[in-house]
Amino acid sequence: MHNSPIQNQEILTQLESILADPGFSASPRLKEFFRFIVEETVAGNAGQLKAYTIATTVFGRGADFDPLHDPVVRVETAKLRNRLLEYYVDTPNPGPIRIEVPKGGYIPTFSRMEIPPLPEADETPTAPSTVKTPDFFGKTQQLALISVAVLPLINLSEAPEAELFNEGLTNEITLVLTRFEELSVVSSYTTRQLTTKDESLASIAQSLGVRFILHGSVQMNNNMIRLYAELADAATGTNIWAERLDINIDRRDMFEIQEEIAQRLGSRIGDSFGAIRRKLSLDLGSRHDENLEFYETMLCYHNWMASFDRDLFMQAKEDLEQLIVSDPRNPVAIATLADLYASDYQLGYNTVPNALDKAQEFALRAIAMDGSSQTAYWALALNFFLRHNRHQFEKAIAQVVPLNPANSYMLSATGLLVGLAGNFDEGILLIQRSRELNPCSPGWGKIVEYFRHYMLGDFESALNDALLVNTPDCFWEPMLRAAAFGQLGKRDEAESALSRMFAIQPDFAFTPARYINTLAFGQEAFASLCIGLQRAGLDKTVLYAAHGID
Numbered sequence: 001m002h003n004s005p006i007q008n009q010e011i012l013t014q015l016e017s018i019l020a021d022p023g024f025s026a027s028p029r030l031k032e033f034f035r036f037i038v039e040e041t042v043a044g045n046a047g048q049l050k051a052y053t054i055a056t057t058v059f060g061r062g063a064d065f066d067p068l069h070d071p072v073v074r075v076e077t078a079k080l081r082n083r084l085l086e087y088y089v090d091t092p093n094p095g096p097i098r099i100e101v102p103k104g105g106y107i108p109t110f111s112r113m114e115i116p117p118l119p120e121a122d123e124t125p126t127a128p129s130t131v132k133t134p135d136f137f138g139k140t141q142q143l144a145l146i147s148v149a150v151l152p153l154i155n156l157s158e159a160p161e162a163e164l165f166n167e168g169l170t171n172e173i174t175l176v177l178t179r180f181e182e183l184s185v186v187s188s189y190t191t192r193q194l195t196t197k198d199e200s201l202a203s204i205a206q207s208l209g210v211r212f213i214l215h216g217s218v219q220m221n222n223n224m225i226r227l228y229a230e231l232a233d234a235a236t237g238t239n240i241w242a243e244r245l246d247i248n249i250d251r252r253d254m255f256e257i258q259e260e261i262a263q264r265l266g267s268r269i270g271d272s273f274g275a276i277r278r279k280l281s282l283d284l285g286s287r288h289d290e291n292l293e294f295y296e297t298m299l300c301y302h303n304w305m306a307s308f309d310r311d312l313f314m315q316a317k318e319d320l321e322q323l324i325v326s327d328p329r330n331p332v333a334i335a336t337l338a339d340l341y342a343s344d345y346q347l348g349y350n351t352v353p354n355a356l357d358k359a360q361e362f363a364l365r366a367i368a369m370d371g372s373s374q375t376a377y378w379a380l381a382l383n384f385f386l387r388h389n390r391h392q393f394e395k396a397i398a399q400v401v402p403l404n405p406a407n408s409y410m411l412s413a414t415g416l417l418v419g420l421a422g423n424f425d426e427g428i429l430l431i432q433r434s435r436e437l438n439p440c441s442p443g444w445g446k447i448v449e450y451f452r453h454y455m456l457g458d459f460e461s462a463l464n465d466a467l468l469v470n471t472p473d474c475f476w477e478p479m480l481r482a483a484a485f486g487q488l489g490k491r492d493e494a495e496s497a498l499s500r501m502f503a504i505q506p507d508f509a510f511t512p513a514r515y516i517n518t519l520a521f522g523q524e525a526f527a528s529l530c531i532g533l534q535r536a537g538l539d540k541t542v543l544y545a546a547h548g549i550d
Contacts, residue, residue: 006097006110008042014097014110015039021091023083030083033058033076038099038108049106077106085392088364146276147210148269149186150174151194153227154217162220165254167192169218169227172258176266177214179404181332181375182298183270186210205234212276214269223250225257229265231275241275243268263406267437272302272409274438294323294333301336305409306442308474310349316340317351331370338362338379346386346518347474348505359383374403374410385417388521393421401430408438412445419448421521428452443470447519450480455528459487475505476519483532494536512538 015038051073055061088094098111150173153166178185216229231241297319304312320337341359344352360383366376377399384393400414411434419427431445450465463484469477478501485494520526
């Protein structure tokens with residue numbers, strides 16, 4: 001179905017839908033321009049769409065129009081491209097046809113969004129992320145990704161308000177865990193119906209159809225709350241994580257306290273570096289099954305995020321590409337693949353042709369299927385960052401954290417991009433918040449502090465930051481060290497760092513701007529980093545010519 005030729009009427013219907021959007025209706029000239037190039041292309045006149053024809057037909061220019069001295073067509077085409085991008089990013093149901101105007105010309109292209117149709121109202125949709133999981137109860141079960149239940153917290157206090165606090169806290173923890181896209185969380189209403197007295201955690205897990213159970217107790221004493229929380233793995237019957245929290249509640253809002261506790265527990269349990277994934281990573285490491293289940297594929301993805309190991313990247317990418325062929329309605333897989341494609345470009349793996357275009361397409365598909373997909377908005381923001389499109393980057397990155405403030409990995413990742421885009425203080429605050437929620441947050445968050453110190457001329461502090469980045473398999477770390485060493489006049493150390501950088505990314509010597517720009521957002525940051533790398537021993541002519549700097 002998705003490979004069928006696009007009919008002209010489909011294109012014209014899509015055109016009218018786009019033109020009715022407020023972003024276009026407010027600009028009559030842009031509407032007329034867009035309608036003209038689409039209708040001319042549909043009519044078979046695409047070959048006549050030149051700057052002169054457009055200027056004289058649409059924009060009222062005379063016969064003496066000279067595109068070299070009047071940039072109206074180029075300017076309006078740039079506006080049109082941005083407006084179309086905004087439409088497909090911001091519109092929940094943008095329609096089945098994607099219309100774009102590729103750079104280098106004025107002829108629109110048409111492609112299918114390739115999003116399967118939604119089921120009819122009387123149909124029951126198949127859960128997009130349902131997979132078979134290991135038979136740890138003696139029978140095969142259909143579970144969505146990683147299954148978790150939060151049992152009602154036990155009240156160890158005599159105060160009647162403690163029971164209400166516990167119920168609210170249980171609900172809040174359940175809500176926070178639900179925001180992690182790969183977790184399937186039993187509703188708090190269901191867990192409240194359980195009679196758990198004298199039942200083992202294994203039998204409770206079996207009745208709920210989950211693998212992991214969070215349980216614990218709360219005790220109130222004067223102005224203090226003490227919470228004990230434990231996470232049990234029903235597959236082994238053991239607790240795999242436990243924590244005690246003591247919180248002062250003097251003159252504090254109870255809702256605020258519940259949210260604070262829930263976000264901290266949610267991060268340490270459900271985050272990319274949380275207890276569940278650490279446990280499953282150990283299981284994965286002891287198995288040699290080539291046919292990985294979906295959650296194991298996702299574990300491979302999360303392990304790659306922690307290490308930037310190229311082999312893990314390739315395994316996760318290949319498994320996800322196979323998965324979406326058989327399960328094209330899986331927004332988690334599609335969003336994750338969008339992130340991997342953008343990262344393929346950012347980290348210089350260079351295994352995906354047209355990586356950024358594919359990443360953008362998959363991110364938009366995932367958002368159209370699940371408008372609350374944090375991973376999809378992150379992948380879209382990363383894409384715009386790498387394209388150095390500040391306007392679209394700021395719009396996309398603003399969506400990421402609110403979708404799940406307890407996801408410490410996304411806090412760090414968002415802080416990284418926000419900081420590299422020039423807002424150092426906000427970026428560092430996000431990274432610090434990430435570390436408060438989960439001390440296992442990745443070391444590459446130090447890159448923001450590196451750039452802040454580096455841009456201030458504090459190269460010693462920048463070097464110390466670079467030494468803590470801890471991405472041994474990525475060219476970023478030696479590149480940053482080389483620039484700092486170069487600025488400090490430590491040529492031997494700088495050359496050693498450059499050697500390491502070239503060993504990881506040999507193409508750096510031929511297209512340095514392409515790799516520097518994965519971190520340096522803007523001319524000033526790029527030029528400053530180039531100076532450091534030049535002083536480290538890189539050829540000035542190659543560095544500067546690549547970015548038009550004298």
